[in-house]
Amino acid sequence: MRRRLTLLVTATMCLVLVAFLVPLAVLVRTVAADRATASAATNIQGLVAAAGTAPPSALGPAAEQVAATSRLPVTVFLASGEVLGTPVGRSTAVELAARRSSSLTVSTDAGREIVVAVQGRAEGTAVVRTFVPTAELTRGVARSWLVLAGLGVALLLLGLLVADRLARTLVRPISELSAVSHRLARAELTARATPDGPPELREVAGALNQLAGRIQELLTEEREHVADLSHRLRTPLTSLRLEAEALADPAEAARIGAGVDSLERAVTGLILQARRQTEGSGPGGCDAAPVVRERVEFWTVLAEDTGRTVTLDLADGPLPVRVAADDLAAALDALLGNVFAHTPDGTPFAVTLVPGRPGAVLTISDRGPGLPAEHVERGASGGGSTGLGLDIARRAARASGGDLTLRRGDTGGTVVTLYLG
Template structure:
């Protein structure tokens, strides 16, 4: 926009200056030529006064320019000059101005007792243009200075408009990236300030709607807890152990699904955070190690030396680790070993969870796909968390059997 506005001002200023300076330049040339001709006419008039007197020769010598007097008897005084057609016309008693080689000649007729004498004063082209080129150069410099000044002012004006617009664009990108705390600074023309205020109002409204959504999901979860608790008690009260275990497994799956929905909703409404990945992974592995010890599972842990910050909040990363380890415990037989490895990665951090179980299909990555009694929401939460930080989720078969899940987390 700045470039286009500068070009527009330059073109408009140039047209205006051409319309003004060209007539002014022609006027300067005409004024200079008229001045030179008037001086030549005055000189010729001063000589014409002395026509027919003995002082004619003295008058010719006193004029500081080329003067020629054509006498009635055919002789001449002063600078030599040809007797042109214009001279013969002036000899009839008419004062004329005619073009001559290299300039103009002023011819004034003067009556004397001997007849009509013609006084010729020559005006060169250099005298006709004296001071004109300097004036034209000054006009050109003035025109260029005005064009440059107009472009500079237009650029400043465009900057006053484009800078707030660029700020609005940056704020909109931040909002699109999930930074709901981003707000625009109103500035610039009134129209741009109105857009900034409208964008801030929209951001506030979006933030309020997402907060309301989070509260609604949280309220729904509290309402579901009570019937889930009652259903669990009813399942435990069944006399058939197999039927009770089957119902309890269904209740556990339903409870995990509800918790996943709550976690996902809170992740959408919360701003992107950061944490030290090693500390979070170490704490969650320690939590699951108690259950692993009860089931006879061997747990191998590898953590990096030093802090490893990632662009994921501590609660979100803990939910990722819980989802991955929960899948291992839920879908592998007791005694199956597992390993958790956190390492540095060019994009941030790499979290790898491997197990020695039967493995699972990559189709579990699709939201809502179920296999082996799973809701498929656990890996979907992991994938969304990884992508929100700029990373990704990869699932593959481990060497020697089992499953391998790799989660790349973006750097903070």
Template sequence: MRRWLAVLTAATTSLVLVALLVPLALLVRTAAESGAAERASAEAESVAVAVGAGSGDAVDVETLRLTAERAAHPTTVFLGDGRVVGAPADRSAAVELASRGRSVTAAVPGGREILVAVQGAPGGTAVVRVFLGDGELDRGVTRVQAGLLALGLALVGLGVLVADRLARAVIRPVSALAGVSHRLAGGDLAARTVPGGPPEVHAVGLALNHLAERITGLLAEERENAADLSHRLRTPLTGLRLEAESLSDPEEAARIEARVDALERAVTAVITEARRRSRDRGECDAAAVVGDRVAFWSVLAEDQGRSVELELSPGPLPVAVAAGDLAACVDALLGNVFAHTDEGVSFGVRLAPAPGGAVLAVTDAGPGFGTAAPLERGESGAGSTGLGLDIARRTAESSGGALALAASPAGGASVTLFLAAPARPGA
């Protein structure tokens, strides 16, 4: 913006100065030529007086010669009897015209002739010629025009300097606003700006602070609502636990109680996560977490007659995802397999190291994705909430990785996540 304003100011100032200084420069040249012509005409008139002062029918030639030599410019007197006194000069057509009694000014190569006719001089009409060279006509013009050019450049530079100072006064608060907006986008909800600059920029600063306050309030309200909603689940969980304890089969009761405990831990994690002000990126051993969750789902897979193909790289395999988040991601992906494929459909889980992190792939032999946009949050082709793949995507992106969807070799769905490794100091 500073450069744009400087260029705009320089262009505008230049146009104004050209419109003013070019006519002024031409006027200076015209004034210099007119002044030189007036001075030469005055010299010619003084010599003409000497010519007309001749006594009787004779002209004092010696006096005329001395007068012509003392003149500041080359002066020639053409007498009526054909004699020439003073500086040598040709009898041009302009001299012939002046000899008829008409004073003229004529342009000749190298300068200008000032011709004054002296009627009634002894011997007939005489002509006084004063020659002005181009140097005399332009004397001082170049110096004045150079001064005008220097003045114009100085004014342009001053205008650019003033525009730059004004631009800095506007850009500084705007840059501060941009910095605060980037901090807010990065999750620093405490970022605020100090309004300053022109009234319009000051108003934008106040609006940005108000927006930040509003965002902070809405997020706090949303966290509390999510925590309250999750907390309400504890009551039915307590009832479910009591029902499990009343079962007559001890093994069945223990199995259901274990499931209730897992669900309660999940609800507790949701409440804790909802009340956290920001999501701090953690890290975990992906091999341990994935192995634990696959072992958990393998029990249900065995009940449904599903075969499980597990390719698990030996740990530790650190990734930049908290253990709870990665476990929720694996549960969401495997839950999709059980929810959207028939019993007996096989699936596979593969975890392998990769440059800069690890690759987690979950495949199945089911019908594939049920919607054209499976990553669209809330979109599902099987009547579910449509949040599973979005949870996996956000988990991968939170680590600095990504998620990719494709068809599995068996014709079903394939979900591949790249999980970035934790950043180490100095790496």
């Protein structure tokens, strides 16, 4: 935008300067020619007065003196045919002035010829002639044109400077608004724009700040609702935990207690995630390897109860990803929950975690009948499912800069790949 404004002002300035300087340059040349012509006519006025009465013996020296003073050729043509002063031939203008007894100024390629008819002599009309060459007509014009060109360049540079400053005052607030909007898009909800620039831009900045404040208020309300719901769930969770501990079968009590612990972690994760979103912090990060290992070990217990074989393949070394540990655990729980919900008992599944560029790639594959395609869309799944599991995993992947893909395996079943940034 700054460049376009500068180009617009440049084009406008050029048009104005051309419209102003070209006629002025023509006027300067005309004035210079008229000045030289008037000066030559003034120089021969004394000789014109003497040509009516003075004898030829006096006119010759007088013409030569005027020519020497003006540095222009001066000639007196008498009706008798005698030529006094600078010797030149009779031109058409001289013949015409003698015949009509009138003064003429004739322009030629070489300059201007000035002829003045003088009456009063006994032998007839005398003609006084002088000639102004082109060099004399254009004396000082080139210098004047250079001055005008310099003035035009100076005005153009001044206009460009003013245009650049004006464009900067417009572009800078717009750039700040753009930067603030990008910060808001990155969930930096504390970002605010400084009202600056023209009234329209200040109004936009104020509206953007109001929008950011309203978004922050809505997220705060959402966090409070989630927190309230989560705290309401803690009471029945506590009751479930007490009932599990009261079971006579220790294995059954441990299994139910583990389920209660998992649900409590999910609730706590919801609270933390809502707080992070409200405070405008980033998605966080973690080492994916221990999180995946811990969640697979948790689901392995249920897999053994349902006759499933679990294969875990973790790459060596830490695998840092831009996903919070709770979010990654929730995503993996959702995907493994889909495996248990949509495959018959005894169906084996595998979990693979390998390094990615960047981050890591998490793959969950099974040998079941395959997940219906409608599971890809949230809330569009059949079989009594809401489709939230895939949506949770997809949001976790996209929050880190990655994505989720779903395809059918080469040997049947479903392969879900989670690309973590």
